Amino acid sequence: MSSQDTQYLFQPGETVLLNTGLRHFLKVDAAFVVIARLPPLGTELQYRIKSVKEPYERVVLEHQIMAEQVEAVL
Numbered sequence: 899m900s901s902q903d904t905q906y907l908f909q910p911g912e913t914v915l916l917n918t919g920l921r922h923f924l925k926v927d928a929a930f931v932v933i934a935r936l937p938p939l940g941t942e943l944q945y946r947i948k949s950v951k952e953p954y955e956r957v958v959l960e961h962q963i964m965a966e967q968v969e970a971v972l
Contacts, residue, residue: 906943907960908932914947914963929966930956 908914912932930947933955938944943960 904938904943906935906945908935908945908963908965910934913966915966916958917962917964928952930963
């Protein structure tokens, strides 16, 4: 599979959350912004993300993050 065929779920600038188990393990409960999509690690897609609450960026695999749920305002 070429990099052009790779289907990333998240785009740079999109807000994501760490999956529940990873949030508990890392003791982090914050939203992150996708900074960049990185080349796949084997068959796993990966991203560079950053929280406004932390001075550094993290690298995560796609299965470790989820889309932030935005509640509709009625």
